[in-house]
């Protein structure tokens with residue numbers, strides 16, 4: 150009756166010791182004890198089982214290109230954009246596909262099965278879009294990949310910005326992107342937001358813009374984005390990525406802005422690893438953190454989800470496709486270390502991201518897709534603390550990745566001992 154049963158699972162909502170039966174690509178049962186057997190069984194033995202991670206903001210055309218054609222010496226966003234501009238004419242479709250597929254393998258091993266990637270449309274050759282559309286099809290059996298037409302060099306500022314973006318959408322790219330803070334003037338930026346929302350409304354597509362990725366407190370394109378969202382009736386279908394300028398904005402102004410964003414049902418996508426690395430670079434001390442106001446936005450009811458943004462590319466030399474690393478950084482930068490806080494942070498790389506991406510059938514309820522991960526941790530909080538191993542990754546009811554648990558053997562003066570860090574150091578009691 151079941152294709153696969155996961156035994157003795159702890160669930161993200163705190164339920165402990167449940168069996169999960171998968172059948173026909175869906176979750177068919179979640180019960181204290183399933184009497185039936187299945188062709189395949191996984192013993193979670195009191196570890197956390199979660200829906201897979203979702204990354205709502207990534208750059209798969211740039212990933213794993215670190216050092217090509219040279220390293221980012223200053224480590225800044227602007228040198229990264231310049232460096233990408235040097236690399237872009239050298240890109241071939243074959244090399245783009247190869248790097249993206251390698252990243253997708255890494256993502257699967259990390260339990261990351263849903264990714265929204267921006268695709269740079271600045272080069273009118275559009276090899277980036279061609280390559281990632283091919284990748285999207287190739288990985289479809291195991292990763293749901295969404296693509297955003299992203300005018301990296303500016304919608305108006307790049308010579309072919311407007312037409313290249315339209316052509317990428319014609320080719321089948323799913324989402325309308327933008328980068329208003331990189332246009333020549335604030336006015337051009339605001340104009341680009343309006344035009345791009347119109348394109349999205351006309352084509353019936355969602356919007357996801359890099360918006361106000363700067364420390365400038367007067368970069369206020371998010372205000373325009375919220376207003377145009379309401380004007381074009383796009384509520385709930387628009388994402389504002391980064392929004393780092395909100396970190397530096399005047400508090401009174403923000404007290405008006407956040408309700409406006411809530412009215413427009415903007416999906417907020419901070420990218421904690423990249424924001425803490427790239428923002429505040431012009432500051433001496435004190436140095437701003439440059440991540441948007443996560444706690445305040447969540448408190449106002451906005452849907453906040455975290456993106457990885459970059460892995461080993463011109464902007465970021467680190468990263469490993471690990472959304473728990475992203476969340477771990479978010480806890481620190483947002484100073485959200487309370488028990489409830491951590492659950493909200495975990496939501497931001499799972500259910501909230503799924504909402505941002507408009508995923509169908511995502512979750513851990515009967516009827517949801519049979520896509521699950523088993524972590525080497527007892528619960529959500531331990532998973533975040535340990536950036537826990539992904540022991541099993543299950544897609545459509547089948548195991549597609551398995552990692553051995555991390556267990557250390559100690560040799561201490563003849564006293565044999567071993568440590569399973571996901572089991573032996575769990576606090577005995579934890580209230581919510």
Ligand SMILES: [Zn+2]
Pocket residue numbers: 206207208267359458
């Ligand atoms: Zn980005």
